[in-house]
Amino acid sequence: SYVLTQPPSVSVAPGQTARITCGGNKIGSKSVHWYQQKPGQAPVMVVYDDSDRPSGIPERFSGSNSGNTATLTISRVEAGDEADYYCQVWDGSSAHYVFGTGTKVTVL
Amino acid sequence: QVQLVESGGAVVQPGRSLRLSCAASGFTFISYGMHWVRQAPGKGLEWVAVAWYDENSKYYADSVKGRFTISRDNSKSTLHLQMKSLRAEDTAVYYCARGKIGVDAMDVWGQGTTVTVSS
Numbered sequence: 001s002y003v004l005t006q007p008p009s010v011s012v013a014p015g016q017t018a019r020i021t022c023g024g025n026k027i028g029s030k031s032v033h034w035y036q037q038k039p040g041q042a043p044v045m046v047v048y049d050d051s052d053r054p055s056g057i058p059e060r061f062s063g064s065n066s067g068n069t070a071t072l073t074i075s076r077v078e079a080g081d082e083a084d085y086y087c088q089v090w091d092g093s094s095a096h097y098v099f100g101t102g103t104k105v106t107v108l
Numbered sequence: 109q110v111q112l113v114e115s116g117g118a119v120v121q122p123g124r125s126l127r128l129s130c131a132a133s134g135f136t137f138i139s140y141g142m143h144w145v146r147q148a149p150g151k152g153l154e155w156v157a158v159a160w161y162d163e164n165s166k167y168y169a170d171s172v173k174g175r176f177t178i179s180r181d182n183s184k185s186t187l188h189l190q191m192k193s194l195r196a197e198d199t200a201v202y203y204c205a206r207g208k209i210g211v212d213a214m215d216v217w218g219q220g221t222t223v224t225v226s227s
Contacts, residue, residue: 001170033213035153042203042217043145043153049211086153090212095167097143097155097212 002091004100022087110134117221130204137185141207146200
């Protein structure tokens with residue numbers, strides 16, 4: 001089955017840039033979606049189709065995808081961005097939706 | 109406004125059955141694929157199942173295939189998850205989520221319902 005690997009944690013100072021990677025075999029050929037989940041809350045989609053943002057999501061959130069790595073970038077990080085972030089793809093070969101292992105973003 | 113409200117979570121013994129429901133409102137239910145996603149305590153998200161607008165298109169995670177059944181009542185804008193032969197590892201918060209049209213992603217999520225499998 002298809003596996004998506006994320007770093008367990010990323011730490012960033014306020015105002016700096018956080019980059020969260022999502023590794024998968026030839027992930028560049030798939031559409032990658034990203035979710036933010038704050039403690040005790042349901043996930044919220046922050047990026048879809050590699051780099052598109054749903055309405056209401058700040059422009060500070062952006063995404064890219066190439067080769068074997070997709071990246072979610074959070075610019076000008078704020079305290080409110082502290083959360084767990086998950087990448088997700090559709091694996092057509094298995095007809096499964098797959099989530100990454102998740103990354104906890106800590107704002108220092 | 110668009111809303112998903114899950115219900116049916118409970119504490120159940122191993123081997124027993126449970127049925128979860130998700131009431132949708134604020135959008136044309138029949139036009140969307142609908143998912144169940146779960147999260148075990150302290151763990152990450154795990155996709156469970158999806159039901160597209162027609163009853164013939166359903167997919168399941170390997171961990172639940174043969175034990176769980178997803179269904180939808182388009183006349184009542186309701187999604188269900190029938191869970192049988194429950195195991196301790198099925199303990200989780202179960203989220204209902206709407207599939208974004210034309211995109212293999214989930215754009216609206218409910219607040220979740222908790223299932224605990226324990227003797």
